[in-house]
Amino acid sequence: MSLRSVSARSQISGVAPSRTPRWTRRRVRDRCVRSVWRSSRDVSGPVDRCRPFSTETHEFKAETKKLLDIVAKSLYTDKEVFIRELISNASDACEKLRFLQTTQQVKDVSDAERPLQVTLSVNESERKFVIEDSGIGMTHDELIEHLGTIAKSGSLDFLQRGESDASKIIGQFGVGFYSTFVVADKVEVYTKTADKEKGEKGYLWTSDGSGSFTITEVDEVPRGTKIELTLKDDATEFSKLATVKKAAQKFSSFIDFPIYVTEEGEPKPINKQEALWMKSSATEEQHLEFFRFLSGNSYGKPWYTLMYQTDAPLSIKSCFYIPDPDNAPSRMFTKDPEIGISLHSRRVMVKKHADGVIPKWLHWMKGIVDCEDMPMNISRESMQDTRLMEKLSMAVVRRILRFLQQEAKLDLDLVDVRCECGVGCVHVNAAGLIEDKEGNFSRHKDDLLKLLRFECSNKGKGELISLEEYIEMAKDGQQNIYYFTCPDRQTGLSSPYMEQLDLDKPEEPEDTDAWHCQATADLCNPSGSKMRKDKRVLTEEEQTQMQKFIKSVLKEKVQEVKFSDRLVSSPAIVWGARQRLQVILESNEPVARIAVEQLYDNACIAAGTLDDPRVLMSRLNKVLEMFVYQGAGYDYARDRRVNVSTARNLSR
Numbered sequence: 001m002s003l004r005s006v007s008a009r010s011q012i013s014g015v016a017p018s019r020t021p022r023w024t025r026r027r028v029r030d031r032c033v034r035s036v037w038r039s040s041r042d043v044s045g046p047v048d049r050c051r052p053f054s055t056e057t058h059e060f061k062a063e064t065k066k067l068l069d070i071v072a073k074s075l076y077t078d079k080e081v082f083i084r085e086l087i088s089n090a091s092d093a094c095e096k097l098r099f100l101q102t103t104q105q106v107k108d109v110s111d112a113e114r115p116l117q118v119t120l121s122v123n124e125s126e127r128k129f130v131i132e133d134s135g136i137g138m139t140h141d142e143l144i145e146h147l148g149t150i151a152k153s154g155s156l157d158f159l160q161r162g163e164s165d166a167s168k169i170i171g172q173f174g175v176g177f178y179s180t181f182v183v184a185d186k187v188e189v190y191t192k193t194a195d196k197e198k199g200e201k202g203y204l205w206t207s208d209g210s211g212s213f214t215i216t217e218v219d220e221v222p223r224g225t226k227i228e229l230t231l232k233d234d235a236t237e238f239s240k241l242a243t244v245k246k247a248a249q250k251f252s253s254f255i256d257f258p259i260y261v262t263e264e265g266e267p268k269p270i271n272k273q274e275a276l277w278m279k280s281s282a283t284e285e286q287h288l289e290f291f292r293f294l295s296g297n298s299y300g301k302p303w304y305t306l307m308y309q310t311d312a313p314l315s316i317k318s319c320f321y322i323p324d325p326d327n328a329p330s331r332m333f334t335k336d337p338e339i340g341i342s343l344h345s346r347r348v349m350v351k352k353h354a355d356g357v358i359p360k361w362l363h364w365m366k367g368i369v370d371c372e373d374m375p376m377n378i379s380r381e382s383m384q385d386t387r388l389m390e391k392l393s394m395a396v397v398r399r400i401l402r403f404l405q406q407e408a409k410l411d412l413d414l415v416d417v418r419c420e421c422g423v424g425c426v427h428v429n430a431a432g433l434i435e436d437k438e439g440n441f442s443r444h445k446d447d448l449l450k451l452l453r454f455e456c457s458n459k460g461k462g463e464l465i466s467l468e469e470y471i472e473m474a475k476d477g478q479q480n481i482y483y484f485t486c487p488d489r490q491t492g493l494s495s496p497y498m499e500q501l502d503l504d505k506p507e508e509p510e511d512t513d514a515w516h517c518q519a520t521a522d523l524c525n526p527s528g529s530k531m532r533k534d535k536r537v538l539t540e541e542e543q544t545q546m547q548k549f550i551k552s553v554l555k556e557k558v559q560e561v562k563f564s565d566r567l568v569s570s571p572a573i574v575w576g577a578r579q580r581l582q583v584i585l586e587s588n589e590p591v592a593r594i595a596v597e598q599l600y601d602n603a604c605i606a607a608g609t610l611d612d613p614r615v616l617m618s619r620l621n622k623v624l625e626m627f628v629y630q631g632a633g634y635d636y637a638r639d640r641r642v643n644v645s646t647a648r649n650l651s652r
């Protein structure tokens with residue numbers, strides 16, 4: 001029986017082919033190879049189309065080199081993660097091909113009879129570890145693009161912050177393909193694209209991880225990718241069948257394609273192919289395993305787990321995890337974080353990072369959403385698809401938020417944690433409120449508001465309450481809720497903005513989180529409170545004159561200058577975005593000019609909006625000098641003696 005017919009049958013019955021394909025290095029040809037890449041290290045230089053070579057050498061990109069350096073030299077103990085990364089890449093490659101075939105985006109597939117599968121094998125005497133898949137494969141240019149640069153924003157971010165602890169980088173982000181250099185001193189990748197339209201040539205990519213890689217055209221490479229590692233002396237355990245089998249079993253339980261380990265020349269299946277999200281329930285252990293599989297982390301637990309299944313408005317089967325903040329990667333402030341939830345349709349992955357379904361502010365959640373009604377080739381352009389995505393997103397996000405509300409009632413920690421990873425609902429929901437308003441017409445506003453937590457002026461330090469709790473304890477007839485955004489409680493309580501409220505004022509929620517500044521601006525309108533009266537009153541004419549003067553000093557810094565009778569001891573405040581200023585001044589123009597500028601800056605400090613505090617210094621020195629002059633009976637500005645009572649007035 002020919003190999004072709006065995007393979008074709010195995011695809012239907014699920015039995016693996018008994019022979020592995022031949023992978024042979026193409027002999028060096030002496031004819032001129034047409035290549036868009038020069039064989040020199042400068043791959044960005046002019047194209048040389050006629051140099052007689054068959055092996056090209058390329059430099060890794062600078063950041064990839066740095067990452068490789070850290071990874072290859074590390075004494076990382078959890079070495080087996082490279083198996084997880086390679087299995088996951090192989091599975092992604094099969095998934096990609098299945099998707100492109102199903103959606104007719106790849107019409108003419110190379111080696112069409114090869115079933116989608118992954119096979120691991122070892123050779124102890126030659127210190128070899130080998131993994132091969134029959135997935136999408138790579139073209140010449142894809143090899144350079146995918147294996148020559150770092151794809152993960154997270155690890156790049158880490159490097160940019162000067163992080164050099166390999167265990168942190170590998171533990172938190174995995175580093176995908178590059179983790180092979182933790183265990184291997186030589187990595188060879190044989191690959192051929194599945195898409196005949198893109199070409200039918202096979203290539204060998206080789207590197208020792210020290211700065212460059214080579215690409216050679218090779219014959220008889222079947223569709224897919226084979227990665228061959230020559231193991232380092234301290235990693236020879238991965239050329240032992242028992243070790244590899246155990247690790248592969250651990251990492252491949254949820255892979256949706258058959259995984260085999262070659263044992264005595266025969267491929268033996270090892271994975272259970274279980275899609276946990278399709279089950280109606282699962283044990284804690286199964287969730288732990290699945291969470292670690294999804295998060296690419298061999299330790300860490302899910303903090304919360306949610307399985308959500310429904311038939312209306314769409315048929316959804318899903319599974320979500322909130323990562324443990326102690327082990328979650330610090331991606332809170334990553335510029336463009338990847339969504340940690342993937343979108344499937346009947347087990348087939350439609351989108352790895354399900355943006356469009358999961359908003360950015362929930363990027364730290366892990367999980368899978370499977371929606372039967374979702375077309376495989378979902379497009380952003382089609383209105384119908386967009387509406388379907390919105391409907392799915394609405395249902396899923398609402399369920400997640402309601403789950404968080406429910407848990408927040410039972411577990412104060414859920415809202416109290418302001419950890420870097422952004423799991424704390426306090427952070428997340430403030431960001432969520434803003435983004436939901438900007439990109440989603442505030443559709444989740446009501447649910448998000450229920451998750452916000454505040455400190456309250458008549459509650460103890462650090463005690464957080466929800467808006468609902470605040471309303472419950474509000475006095476009868478209380479019309480307004482006052483809120484204040486500040487970095488900590490003490491700043492809030494000593495702020496001039498608090499002065500305008502009566503001592504018998506209602507409790508004020510204090511929002512001690514910068515994220516909330518914009519978010520809470522939408523919550524309530526601080527108007528109509530009982531205010532204290534200032535004893536000193538200027539005539540209308542005096543006020544107009546003073547307003548004009550202050551405006552002429554501060555110019556475009558303020559939009560409007562207004563008097564207010566709300567302040568008690570502070571002479572001025574910067575108010576809201578319009579920056580209204582109230583100043584009370586004596587009338588000595590040069591002195592008043594300095595005083596107005598200083599008052600404005602003081603008010604900015606109180607409001608936390610002063611851009612550069614250094615500008616204050618020279619003026620403060622001038623004020624000090626003025627003070628000394630006046631103390632000695634001189635008018636600083638006019639440089640003449642004045643009587644003591646005028647000096648007193650000036651310094652008041």
Ligand SMILES: Nc1ncnc2c1ncn2[C@@H]1O[C@H](COP(=O)(O)OP(=O)(O)OP(=O)(O)O)[C@@H](O)[C@H]1O
Nearest residue numbers: 089090093136137138146147151175176177178225
């Ligand atoms: N077996 C493979 N078949 C086809 N392409 C592959 C294979 N392994 C790696 N690649 C390509 O190389 C790229 C880089 O792989 P790497 O593991 O470093 O990161 P990644 O898989 O993109 O990241 P993540 O693990 O977050 O999905 C992949 O995105 C893919 O395009």
